[in-house]
Structure formats: structure tokens, C-alpha cells
Amino acid sequence: xxxxxxxxxxxxGPLPGDWNMAVDEYLFRRVEATPATYxxxxxxxxPTASLGYSQVASKVVDADFCRSHGVGIVRRITGGKLxxxxxxxxxxxxxxxxxxFSETLxxxxxxxxxxxxxxxxxxxxxxDMAQASPPSYIRGTMPCFALPARDExxxxxxxxxxSAQKRTGTAFLQHGxxxxxxxxxxxxxxxxxxxxxxxxxxxxxxxxxxxxxxPVDFGWAVERFCRGxxxxxxxxxxxxxxxxxxxxxxxxxxxxxxxTDAWTFRS
Numbered sequence: 001x002x003x004x005x006x007x008x009x010x011x012x013g014p015l016p017g018d019w020n021m022a023v024d025e026y027l028f029r030r031v032e033a034t035p036a037t038y039x040x041x042x043x044x045x046x047p048t049a050s051l052g053y054s055q056v057a058s059k060v061v062d063a064d065f066c067r068s069h070g071v072g073i074v075r076r077i078t079g080g081k082l083x084x085x086x087x088x089x090x091x092x093x094x095x096x097x098x099x100x101f102s103e104t105l106x107x108x109x110x111x112x113x114x115x116x117x118x119x120x121x122x123x124x125x126x127x128d129m130a131q132a133s134p135p136s137y138i139r140g141t142m143p144c145f146a147l148p149a150r151d152e153x154x155x156x157x158x159x160x161x162x163s164a165q166k167r168t169g170t171a172f173l174q175h176g177x178x179x180x181x182x183x184x185x186x187x188x189x190x191x192x193x194x195x196x197x198x199x200x201x202x203x204x205x206x207x208x209x210x211x212x213x214x215p216v217d218f219g220w221a222v223e224r225f226c227r228g229x230x231x232x233x234x235x236x237x238x239x240x241x242x243x244x245x246x247x248x249x250x251x252x253x254x255x256x257x258x259x260t261d262a263w264t265f266r267s
Contacts, residue, residue, distance in 0.1 A: 017048035018258035048072035080164030092175035119228030
């Protein structure tokens with residue numbers, strides 16, 4: 001019996017934030033139209049702060065600091081809190097496969113968390129799934145990596161992966177940040193002063209390099225996460241290449257949404 005197949009897209013090099021967000025939405029739209037699953041891994045061409053769909057930019061990100069220090073700002077279609085994307089592996093899963101994923105946000109989130117944990121175990125790490133977060137974190141404007149949220153992945157009590165999801169019916173997009181290295185100082189500077197409350201923005205996070213005690217290469221980490229997903233879901237990962245028509249549609253999304261201040265800084 002043949003294994004179920006997923007589409008695998010590993011971006012060959014770092015990309016601008018507005019393009020990354022447009023590709024993720026494009027994959028989400030594809031699974032809304034036709035049942036399928038896409039697994040994507042990518043990087044960022046420069047440090048970029050991403051805002052959750054419903055966040056008020058002025059409350060969570062210091063836009064003046066970002067502009068003067070070359071830090072990009074984008075807004076996601078998924079929920080969640082401020083994330084600084086820099087030296088990291090970013091993953092995305094877009095799917096409408098009801099034979100694999102539950103129709104509930106939490107259960108599909110947990111299934112993906114288990115696959116990510118398997119990838120971390122293949123690196124020699126011992127991840128855990130976090131329990132409930134303090135109410136101050138849930139209600140507040142602290143960055144995503146200030147503390148682990150329920151069902152997010154931690155190592156030694158510190159968050160190693162921060163994720164967010166959007167769901168429409170049976171279709172969903174989940175993407176998340178996996179730091180290769182961390183920069184507490186830049187994260188603190190990017191966060192709006194009103195969000196810089198105790199604990200410090202990066203106090204509750206770790207990185208693959210810190211957890212392993214050595215530098216970690218993007219490709220090495222992605223290879224292990226791919227194995228983790230393939231083994232967890234018992235699927236074959238089939239490489240996907242985006243064609244000219246795909247890229248034209250993605251460019252339209254970027255130009256009409258993710259590259260505009262009207263979207264990024266809307267209130």
C-alpha cells in the first residue's frame with residue numbers, strides 16, 4: 001500500500017518577509033480549494049518582526065526602532081503574538097486533509113507539535129509540551145517567546161518553537177518560528193516599550209544552538225524536521241517547485257496585502 005504524500009517546499013535561500021507571508025497564504029488558499037497538505041521550510045533575508053492578525057502594532061512593536069535599524073515588519077493572517085524572525089528555521093503546514101487532521105484547532109496543533117518534537121529528538125534533544133501559561137501572558141502584549149504557551153514546545157522549561165494557526169472550516173495554516181540562535185537584545189529593542197514587562201522579552205526562550213551547545217545549520221535542522229514529520233504522519237514528502245503562475249499569484253498577494261502599510265499597521 002502506497003503512503004499518503006505531502007508536498008514539501010524547502011526554500012533554497014532567505015526571502016523577504018512580505019513574500020514569505022504571501023507564500024504561506026497562497027498555500028492556505030490552495031488547500032481551501034483542493035484537499036492537500038503542504039509542508040514548507042524557509043528563512044528571512046533580514047530580521048523581521050511579525051504581528052499576529054489582531055494585534056495593534058503600536059502596542060507591541062517599536063516601528064521607529066525597526067525603521068532606523070533595518071528591521072522589517074509584517075502582519076500574519078494567523079493569530080498569536082509578536083515574533084522576531086531572524087536566524088531561524090520557519091515552518092508552515094497548510095492542509096485540508098480531514099483523514100489526518102482534526103477539525104479542532106487544538107488537536108491539529110498538538111499533532112504538529114508531536115511531529116516537531118520528533119524532529120528535535122532526532123537532533124538529540126529532549127523536548128516537552130508546555131502546560132498552561134500565566135494569565136498575564138495570555139492577556140498581555142508580551143512577545144511570543146516571552147513564555148511558553150499551552151501545547152507549545154519547550155526544552156528545559158524554555159520555549160524552543162512558537163506557532164500560530166488560522167482555520168477556515170477544514171482548511172488551516174499553521175506556521176512557526178524555531179530559532180537557530182537568539183538575540184535577546186534585539187528582541188527587547190523591537191518590542192514596544194509598553195510590551196517590555198517582566199519577564200524580559202527573550203527570558204523564556206532558547207534556541208537550537210543554545211540547547212545543543214554548538215552552531216546549527218538550517219539545512220541540517222530541516223532534514224531532521226522533515227524526518228520527524230514523515231515518521232509522525234507516516235507520509236512521503238514529495239518535493240514541490242512553484243511555477244511562474246504560482247509566483248505571479250504570490251506577487252499579487254504581496255503587493256496588495258503584505259507589502260502595504262494599510263495591512264501591516266491597520267488598527
